[in-house]
Amino acid sequence: MMKKLKKRFCSIIVLIAMLFVAVPSVVAAAESNYSHLLGNSNVKKPSVGGRLQVLEKNGVKTLCDESGELIQLRGMSTHGLQWFPGIVNQNAFVTLSNDWDSNVIRLAMYVAEGGYASNSSIMQTVINGINYAIANDMYVIVDWHTLNPGDPNASVYTGAQTFFNTIADLYPNSKYIIYELCNEPNSENGGVSNDATGWAAVKSYAEPIIQSLREKGNQNIIIVGNPFWSQRPDLAADNPINDVNTMYSVHFYSGTNPVSTVDTNRDNAMSNVRYALNHGVAVFATEWGTSLATGTTGPYLGKADAWLDFLNENNISWCNFSISNKDEIASALTSSTSMDPGSDYVWSESELTTSGQYVRARIKGIYYATPEDPSTSEPTAPIDFSSGYWDFNDGTTQGFxxxxxxxxxxxxxxxxxxxxxxxxxxxxxxxxxxxxxxxxxxxxxxxxxxxxxxxxxxxxxxxxxxxxxxxxxxxxxxxxxxxxxxxxxxxxxxxxxxxxxxxxxxxxxxxxxxxxxxxxxxxxxxxxxxxxxxxxxxxxxxxxxxxxxxxxxxxxx
The missing domain is CATH 2.60.120.260 (Galactose-binding domain-like)
Structure with a gap:
């Protein structure tokens, strides 16, 4: 514990020195193109924001607090709780809430892949996570993590209605809870197609669950995934669910998904978000990473900055994947770091990956000193496979x-x-x-x-x-x-x-x-x-x- 306290004290001294000496010149050089990365005035805890709601502001539907003011949620997503249950502990949640200033945590409860469908005891891990989140003044996303097969209507997912009803009965109309009904609909193993028909299949799955939750009196925010690994909120905008507090997810990885300034490119996730906002639905980035979509290679921090600048500018809430010690670029903790930070409630800088250090700063809305200019320090531009086929739009031969x-x-x-x-x-x-x-x-x-x-x-x-x-x-x-x-x-x-x-x-x-x-x-x-x-x-x-x-x-x- 003393070692961590010393590291923390040294980090504070370094930060103070940076604030007084380096910030004015460095911020202007490194972040002048990303005006929405610093500050967090809309990032409010549940004790301030209260019950969440979707309202229209300046012609765009967005997340608002109980008083009708804008609120943005920024935080972390766990990795699969069947693999990394150790993150669900009091010390970690205190650290995320107090040291990281997170106001949301996403509990990624995989259903297949050795998850809930074959191990129902994971339900208790989710309940523990909800309780820790409430105790530490964070909103909590309860994620029914569909992945493979890619159709939420598949037989392995038939327990969804019962699961959500159980959570709703345990936490009736709780202001803290957000329901994410299906993580990433996709085409795997007879999954849903990347088109309007695929979205219709997702919608038919989600509507009965939403109706059941509403009939129980729950006004909670509900988030619904969409085709192509939740990169098609535009499809939902063309055929939305009839519910005022339903939002639609977008998932992206900064090394894989390029930015876009238009809303017409259906092969681009950011373009699809722009389309969704322009056509009357609200979007929540429930999962994003600093790496390729595989969790490997990177981190691509300059590209992540461009994405976060877009999200913050448009008051789109977000959760980074993942707060775990899995040995991959996208993880926030190094593979040797305990997921219990200890009673000093801090993971030191050396216990965080580069991605972890970066995301912590971005949640807090403070300056993050990248080692060099992003254009020279980041890895070679990755294969842009956001299209799902060889489109060669990244300037490479995409393996050929x-x-x-x-x-x-x-x-x-x-x-x-x-x-x-x-x-x-x-x-x-x-x-x-x-x-x-x-x-x-x-x-x-x-x-x-x-x-x-x-x-x-x-x-x-x-x-x-x-x-x-x-x-x-x-x-x-x-x-x-x-x-x-x-x-x-x-x-x-x-x-x-x-x-x-x-x-x-x-x-x-x-x-x-x-x-x-x-x-x-x-x-x-x-x-x-x-x-x-x-x-x-x-x-x-x-x-x-x-x-x-x-x-x-x-x-x-």
Whole structure:
């Protein structure tokens, strides 16, 4: 304990020195572009804010306190309570409330993945967490953490109504509690589609639970997830639930999800938030991280600043994932740090990861001194896979390169104009246009991709072919998963010069479609509910043109 007190005293001295000496010049240099990162006047504890409600302010629906004034919640989300129950302790909650100035904690109660569905004792961990939150003047999000399968209507989630009724009976109409009905609807294992139909399935699940809670007299804020891992609140805005205190979640990871200044890009999470706000619904960022969506690589603090500046400017509440000691970039605690900070109620700086130090400062609304300018100190720009398919919008080849077994290696593969440009095809001999001799052409693979796509139930693989003039192109494909490594394509699919149409930028474009009948591996993976996740793609590409580009490579039903 004494060691921690000494560290805390030293940290205070350093902070005072920074405030008196460094802040005026450094803040202007490092944070001048993010005007909403400092300060927290709307961040109020339940003892001040009271019962929460959704109201319209300046034409936008947003979270307000009992008196009708703006309130913003800032805090942490736990990791899965079946894996990290140790975070639910009195000392940790005191620390988050007092040292971090959090006014909210999210209890991530996974249902599958060894969670509540198979271990109902986790309910007591949730109850303990609620009690600690109330005792320490924090709002508490009770999260029914759906993940895999991705449809909240799946049989493993049938206990949702009973679970929420039980919490409501234990804490009737409590001003502290916020209900999050489904964490991340997605397409995994027969989940929901990334469109209006997928949202309709989520809505049909949520409405009876909301009605039951309201009939019990609970006016609590309710948050509902949405398709594509809660990145589509825009879909909810087009077909909202008829309830005044229902909000819609957005989840993002700063290394994966880029910022947007428009509300029209349906492949961008921030754009979808802007659309939702502009079309009459309120949004809550119940989960976000400083890393890639995998929890690894980073932290991307400059990109996180841009996101938080947007959230704070629009009074959108947020919880960072996660307050745990899991050995990953997104965790706030180092892997050797106890989740019980001790009776001095503080985790020292050395016990916090870089992400933890950063998020603590952002919750408090105080200056955070990044080691260097974010543009030079952060890792290389990550693969932007927020679209869920190869769109090449991040300026990289998103894993694609010449396969080690390719018979032709002299062609060049690069990202140009946010597409995968392949040059030298014809002159280097990758020009066989027959259905069956695709083996003679260059072989590309995305095995350094580091991402995955669930293709369960999909029947087509489509891609745009772009060329400076109409061309003849032949492509065969082998998607691969962890257990389905190889099956020869049935044939290559071809587009001809007559299939291309002129574009406004002077190029020509055609769409090539490969079916499950053309690629046995595709057929097998798409039908395997236990292993329907593509982790690599092999393409055999031939053309009588030296210069073609591929874009928007996606699997569809």
């Amino acid at each position: 390169g010449i396969n080690a077994d390719s018979p032709i290696t002299a062609v060049t593969v690069a990202n140009e104009n946010n597409a995968l440009r392949i040059t030298g095809l014809n002159t280097k001999g990758s020009n066989d246009l027959s259905e069956n001799n695709y083996w003679a052409n260059v072989r590309l693979s995305a095995d350094i991709w580091g991402q995955s796509i669930n293709i369960y139930g999909d029947t087509k693989l489509t891609m745009d072919i772009i060329a400076p003039s109409p061309a003849n192109v032949s492509i065969a494909a082998i998607p691969q998963s962890s257990s389905h490594g190889w099956a020869n394509p049935t044939r290559a699919i071809r587009v001809w010069t007559g299939n291309f149409t002129a574009q406004s930028d002077g190029t020509y474009k055609a769409t090539l479609t490969i079916s499950t009948a053309d690629s046995p591996n595709f057929s097998t993976i798409a039908a395997d509910a236990s292993d329907s996740t593509v982790t690599n793609m092999i393409l055999f590409v031939g053309s009588d043109s030296d210069d073609i580009s591929l874009d928007n490579i996606k699997f569809i039903p």
